[in-house]
Amino acid sequence: MVAAAAISACKSSTESATGHWHPQVEIGPIAETGKDRVGSFGVRCDYTHTAPDDPILYPGAPEASHSHDFFGAVGVDAFTTLETLEASDSVCDSSGDISAYWTPTLYADGKAIVPVESAAYYRATPGSDLETITVPPNGLKMISVGAEWTCARVDDPTPQVPECPGSSLTRLMLVFPDCWDGKNLDSSDHRSHLTPSDNGDCPKTHPVHITRMFFEVRYAIPPGAKLRLASGDTTSAHGDAIIHWKPDVIADELRFCVQRSINCDLTWNTTLGY
Amino acid sequence: MKKSAIRASLISLAVLAGLSACGDSGSDSASDVKLAEHVLNVPDDYATIQEAVDAAVPGDLVLIAEGTYNEQVTVETDDVVIRGVDRNKVILDGEYELDNGIRIVGANGVAVENMTAMNYRFNGFFWTGVDGYRGSYLTAIRNGDYGIYSFDSVNGLFEHSYGGGSPDAGFYIGQCNPCNAVLDDVLAENNGLGYSGTNSSGNLVIMRSTFRFNRAGIVPNSGSGEKLAPQADNIIVGNIVYSNNNPDTPAIDAALLAMGNGILVAGGNDNLIIRNLVWDHDATGIAAVLNSDDKTYPVSGNKVIDNDVSDSRVADLGLVADPTGGNCFSGNKFTTSGPANIETAAPCEGEPTSSFTEGGLPFGELLTAEHPPSADRKLIKDPPPQPTMPDPLTTPAKPARDMPGSDRNSQSLIDSIALPKKP
Numbered sequence: 001m002v003a004a005a006a007i008s009a010c011k012s013s014t015e016s017a018t019g020h021w022h023p024q025v026e027i028g029p030i031a032e033t034g035k036d037r038v039g040s041f042g043v044r045c046d047y048t049h050t051a052p053d054d055p056i057l058y059p060g061a062p063e064a065s066h067s068h069d070f071f072g073a074v075g076v077d078a079f080t081t082l083e084t085l086e087a088s089d090s091v092c093d094s095s096g097d098i099s100a101y102w103t104p105t106l107y108a109d110g111k112a113i114v115p116v117e118s119a120a121y122y123r124a125t126p127g128s129d130l131e132t133i134t135v136p137p138n139g140l141k142m143i144s145v146g147a148e149w150t151c152a153r154v155d156d157p158t159p160q161v162p163e164c165p166g167s168s169l170t171r172l173m174l175v176f177p178d179c180w181d182g183k184n185l186d187s188s189d190h191r192s193h194l195t196p197s198d199n200g201d202c203p204k205t206h207p208v209h210i211t212r213m214f215f216e217v218r219y220a221i222p223p224g225a226k227l228r229l230a231s232g233d234t235t236s237a238h239g240d241a242i243i244h245w246k247p248d249v250i251a252d253e254l255r256f257c258v259q260r261s262i263n264c265d266l267t268w269n270t271t272l273g274y
Numbered sequence: 275m276k277k278s279a280i281r282a283s284l285i286s287l288a289v290l291a292g293l294s295a296c297g298d299s300g301s302d303s304a305s306d307v308k309l310a311e312h313v314l315n316v317p318d319d320y321a322t323i324q325e326a327v328d329a330a331v332p333g334d335l336v337l338i339a340e341g342t343y344n345e346q347v348t349v350e351t352d353d354v355v356i357r358g359v360d361r362n363k364v365i366l367d368g369e370y371e372l373d374n375g376i377r378i379v380g381a382n383g384v385a386v387e388n389m390t391a392m393n394y395r396f397n398g399f400f401w402t403g404v405d406g407y408r409g410s411y412l413t414a415i416r417n418g419d420y421g422i423y424s425f426d427s428v429n430g431l432f433e434h435s436y437g438g439g440s441p442d443a444g445f446y447i448g449q450c451n452p453c454n455a456v457l458d459d460v461l462a463e464n465n466g467l468g469y470s471g472t473n474s475s476g477n478l479v480i481m482r483s484t485f486r487f488n489r490a491g492i493v494p495n496s497g498s499g500e501k502l503a504p505q506a507d508n509i510i511v512g513n514i515v516y517s518n519n520n521p522d523t524p525a526i527d528a529a530l531l532a533m534g535n536g537i538l539v540a541g542g543n544d545n546l547i548i549r550n551l552v553w554d555h556d557a558t559g560i561a562a563v564l565n566s567d568d569k570t571y572p573v574s575g576n577k578v579i580d581n582d583v584s585d586s587r588v589a590d591l592g593l594v595a596d597p598t599g600g601n602c603f604s605g606n607k608f609t610t611s612g613p614a615n616i617e618t619a620a621p622c623e624g625e626p627t628s629s630f631t632e633g634g635l636p637f638g639e640l641l642t643a644e645h646p647p648s649a650d651r652k653l654i655k656d657p658p659p660q661p662t663m664p665d666p667l668t669t670p671a672k673p674a675r676d677m678p679g680s681d682r683n684s685q686s687l688i689d690s691i692a693l694p695k696k697p
Contacts, residue, residue, distance in 0.1 A: 037403060037426065093395055093396075093418070094373055094395070095371055095372060095373055095395065096373075151568045164568070165566075165568070168567060168568050252348060256348050256350055256377075256379040256380075257379060260350065260379060260380045260403075261380070261403070262379050262380040262402055262403040263402055263403065263425065263426060264377070264379060264402060
């Protein structure tokens with residue numbers, strides 16, 4: 001399993017043949033008016049714990065990974081599977097979301113920073129066919145394809161961590177792929193079963209269009225601190241997830257919110273438009 | 275949104291069977307008043323509110339009997355009226371497990387009346403993405419975000435309603451311009467904020483209402499977390515705002531920052547604050563200050579006129595702007611202001627006869643002051659029984675069209691609202 005995980009988003013950048021891992025998908029600008037609605041639902045999923053575990057890249061191998069911060073489902077570790085998630089509690093504030101989300105631990109001057117807030121958003125990519133879009137299936141293992149940092153609204157993101165004014169929190173914005181091959185919940189490289197859409201169009205290899213998931217983590221970073229992630233420098237930012245929702249809850253969110261282009265259940269009243 | 279074909283087939287069945295299509299035939303037999311095209315009774319006709327809502331077509335009335343309903347309801351059909359027979363005895367209880375009491379998602383013209391929603395993770399009553407909404411005789415208590423809430427919606431009315439025990443706000447209208455919305459005769463207490471409105475602008479009137487025992491009373495504001503910034507052009511008139519210093523409320527961070535203020539315009543513009551009775555605040559009675567999250571939103575063009583403000587520990591009237599920002603203060607009954615001479619330095623009519631030379635509002639100190647942390651909303655007690663809707667069994671159902679209504683949306687009405695007297 002370790003060999004199969006050789007291509008690893010969670011290894012440090014010095015271990016990768018190409019150096020830093022670059023985001024492939026930009027998060028995009030905010031729509032200018034309230035009328036440009038993109039259907040979405042969101043859920044606050046708080047931080048639960050930190051551990052050097054990774055149930056996607058190192059399943060069954062505790063402490064094999066670099067340090068991760070975990071959010072949402074409680075007690076996620078190297079042994080977490082869809083079955084264990086089904087028996088888990090969650091600190092997500094929606095009754096339906098028992099997914100596991102995690103990101104590399106962030107260090108400021110060598111000291112780990114505990115995230116302040118975090119949330120997952122599921123939305124339709126602009127250009128999506130709202131009749132056929134669906135939600136990620138339970139058990140789907142996901143690795144992000146884009147990561148940017150921001151203080152302000154999402155139209156000012158950068159790959160590097162900005163200096164945020166005053167008491168403003170620093171946000172890590174992660175975007176996940178939204179086209180699925182329709183068969184596999186995972187793949188040998190943990191990525192190939194998913195790919196980003198092209199403005200809502202999915203390729204024939206990955207015909208199932210799922211909601212594009214974003215995960216946002218907010219940190220209180222001391223001014224002037226030297227930052228690094230457990231995975232390397234801050235441009236190595238990424239996120240992982242194993243999806244698990246109560247089927248009736250996520251089906252309602254898809255139907256009422258995404259397919260009707262309505263913003264529902266807003267977390268922090270934040271709308272990440274396009 | 276519901277298919278007209280479904281309705282046609284139901285009517286056909288009714289004709290053939292000699293029975294009503296769904297629920298009652300629409301009339302109250304005792305008085306022959308037609309309540310609606312169809313009345314769907316819960317639980318007599320439908321075991322749950324959601325089942326009734328799903329069966330309803332535009333123009334129908336879902337009428338809910340006394341009882342406690344552990345449901346969360348989503349409405350996607352236009353022009354449905356959902357009514358409880360008794361505001362205090364029709365209770366939707368989320369038991370801290372369910373997300374929203376009644377959530378109206380993109381369905382226009384939906385009115386919700388005469389019931390209580392409590393203990394939801396998010397909101398008691400929530401409209402999003404709609405044109406036309408009304409909440410009347412509603413009680414929302416101990417809900418985790420807002421009590422009664424509209425977002426990205428226009429043409430609405432919240433009236434004769436109560437919001438209590440929410441960490442963000444009892445009442446919230448956000449991200450609209452023009453909103454065309456009215457809050458009239460509402461009571462907000464024991465919340466983080468009594469009213470909050472982020473980036474809600476244009477013909478939004480808060481009137482004849484009471485905001486008390488919150489961390490802060492009425493807080494229109496600009497913020498980066500929603501679109502359509504900055505906030506502007508609200509009218510706040512004829513309200514009673516007092517004792518918003520409550521350390522025992524649940525409260526989000528913004529409410530902790532705003533604690534001790536009666537009416538606080540945070541980064542908003544061109545609001546009219548007129549003939550409000552405001553007293554007993556640890557910080558300010560009425561103030562306009564810049565707001566800063568990831569961007570800085572100054573205040574400009576706000577008019578504070580003919581209010582009665584007293585017993586504020588820092589300043590009855592306050593302003594943080596550079597220097598006046600076009601904000602003005604006239605005709606107010608007050609004792610202290612920060613800066614000093616606020617009405618002569620920033621009058622609404624005539625030229626200034628003094629300048630801001632001293633006594634600036636200690637804004638930094640107010641922001642960094644320690645406040646008691648958020649309390650557990652589960653500890654907030656139920657309010658006493660609230661006034662229930664008159665004649666719920668004989669008043670015809672009216673979908674929320676032409677809101678907020680010509681009788682609420684008039685300059686003559688606003689002009690006629692006097693400065694309230696102390697209760």
